[in-house]
Amino acid sequence: MMTATRIQARSLNKQFTLHHQNGVQLDVLTDLNFDAQSGECLIFSGRSGSGKSTLLKMIYGNYLATSGSLQVKHGDEWVEMVAAAPRSVVELRRHSIGYVSQFLKTIPRVSTLNLVMEPALERGWSAEQARARAEELLSRLNIPERLWHLAPSTFSGGEQQRVNIARGFMVAWPVLLLDEPTASLDETNRAVVVELMQEAKAAGAAMVGIFHDAEVRQKIGDKQFNVSANEVSNHVQ
Numbered sequence: 001m002m003t004a005t006r007i008q009a010r011s012l013n014k015q016f017t018l019h020h021q022n023g024v025q026l027d028v029l030t031d032l033n034f035d036a037q038s039g040e041c042l043i044f045s046g047r048s049g050s051g052k053s054t055l056l057k058m059i060y061g062n063y064l065a066t067s068g069s070l071q072v073k074h075g076d077e078w079v080e081m082v083a084a085a086p087r088s089v090v091e092l093r094r095h096s097i098g099y100v101s102q103f104l105k106t107i108p109r110v111s112t113l114n115l116v117m118e119p120a121l122e123r124g125w126s127a128e129q130a131r132a133r134a135e136e137l138l139s140r141l142n143i144p145e146r147l148w149h150l151a152p153s154t155f156s157g158g159e160q161q162r163v164n165i166a167r168g169f170m171v172a173w174p175v176l177l178l179d180e181p182t183a184s185l186d187e188t189n190r191a192v193v194v195e196l197m198q199e200a201k202a203a204g205a206a207m208v209g210i211f212h213d214a215e216v217r218q219k220i221g222d223k224q225f226n227v228s229a230n231e232v233s234n235h236v237q
């Protein structure tokens, strides 16, 4: 499969200003350069506090870069995240970037099945198609069928995490961001998530993720970007 660049960071900087602490400035990311390609998984590594999560949040548009360029592919166009209007960020999130965080944001009274189906319905899938895919994912992720019609707000931490993963893998995202999706899962479910990531890669997703589990990194990673050292390597550790 031909790969295509879907994320491009150039001379990217992020500084936090602590307004409630005498305006102290923290230089978290300085002069970063990296690309992410379709059909590949780029792993963010680096010591704790080096800015891995901050960088993922910048790609998703939760945090704004201080300077430099961070472009994300949206269809045939590039969106410059450093200057993107909120409207384009919303568009980008609807069609081009999926995000699987460690925690599920539950909406009271919305059933698990509806929560998982939502990304597909937003893309115009029929209810039957969406339901079939959601049921397949929930089964594979070992969420008992008796829970499917309940809102996940009372589920265990691990169950909520797996519902979140099912939702994240519901549609084929051109760019898929993963923040510790396997943290606190048991071995069986971790293996399912690795399979889902492999399928997403084969479907052409450009995946970017943080994984503390070395085994997962080695199974899924193609390249590693060390955020502390600002260095891309083909060797995943």
Ligand SMILES: Nc1ncnc2c1ncn2[C@@H]1O[C@H](COP(=O)(O)OP(=O)(O)OP(=O)(O)O)[C@@H](O)[C@H]1O
Pocket (backbone or CB within 6 Å): 016, 017, 026, 028, 046, 047, 048, 049, 050, 051, 052, 053, 054, 055
């Ligand atoms: N909203 C914020 N305001 C101020 N400082 C922040 C904010 N978010 C993150 N930081 C700071 O930026 C630095 C990087 O944090 P980040 O969570 O991105 O690191 P990380 O590499 O993901 O760490 P870990 O591996 O421990 O999860 C930290 O020093 C943190 O205190």
